[in-house]
Amino acid sequence: MELKVNMNEYLPLRDVVYNTLRQAILRGELKPGERLMEIQLANKLGVSRTPVREAIRKLELDGLVLMIPRKGAEVADISEKSLKDVLEVRKALEELAVQLTCEKISKAQIAELKQAAEEFKKILKSNDITQIAEADVRFHDVIYMATDNQKLIQLLYNLREQMYRYRVEYLKRPGVYPQLIQEHEEIIRQIEKREKELAAEITCRHIDNQVEAVMNVIRTKK
Numbered sequence: 001m002e003l004k005v006n007m008n009e010y011l012p013l014r015d016v017v018y019n020t021l022r023q024a025i026l027r028g029e030l031k032p033g034e035r036l037m038e039i040q041l042a043n044k045l046g047v048s049r050t051p052v053r054e055a056i057r058k059l060e061l062d063g064l065v066l067m068i069p070r071k072g073a074e075v076a077d078i079s080e081k082s083l084k085d086v087l088e089v090r091k092a093l094e095e096l097a098v099q100l101t102c103e104k105i106s107k108a109q110i111a112e113l114k115q116a117a118e119e120f121k122k123i124l125k126s127n128d129i130t131q132i133a134e135a136d137v138r139f140h141d142v143i144y145m146a147t148d149n150q151k152l153i154q155l156l157y158n159l160r161e162q163m164y165r166y167r168v169e170y171l172k173r174p175g176v177y178p179q180l181i182q183e184h185e186e187i188i189r190q191i192e193k194r195e196k197e198l199a200a201e202i203t204c205r206h207i208d209n210q211v212e213a214v215m216n217v218i219r220t221k222k
Helices: 013-026 038-045 049-062 080-104 107-126 129-146 150-171 174-192 196-221
Strands: 065-068 072-075
Touching (some): 080 129, 080 150, 080 174, 080 196, 107 129, 107 174, 174 196
Antiparallel strands (some): 065 072
16 A cells, blocks of 8 residues: 655654545545554655654554554554444534524535536546535535534534544445435435425435445444
8 A cells, every 4th residue: 555645844754644645544545453563554655663653552542443452553443433423413403503504505616516526426426435525525514614604514524534444444345326316315405495304304314325235234244
């Protein structure tokens, strides 16, 4: 696996390494159960072992890495508990977001939302999971921005990072794509009609379907 460090002159090296490894875990490039060897990672990233060691400690605090006695660090499994915790919060925030969007969205933003849904449909043909996940993120981002509530947007963006692992797992199954497209279209329809309750109901169902699909993946891996 190739790991690319995006150097940032304003960040300490340990934070740059931390961000690189965190993204690799969230995107599934570093897989659950995969060993994190300090020397190997340092060589791949072109840094010394110290920032790698510090980054791994920080990832352990995030719950993304486990320290196993006599084995060392490895990427944490995706557990049912962590999935439920993240998606319960996401469901509540997305419900609020879509209701605010129904009140505040402009015609230009509705057009942007429709375009994001069309781009998502096109990218599904690429079979590139990262691109598909990014397109799904962009669709939801339009809804977040339309709320015009900076505090809510910030909370949703923070949660989005934690969601990435589950989103990727969900999108690995092409069988869910027709349902996803339909749900996106229904959400747009109700937002355009400014039907707050219906839009919120469809959004909650959209997330519940994701929970169920990823739970099934977790259980079959046990």
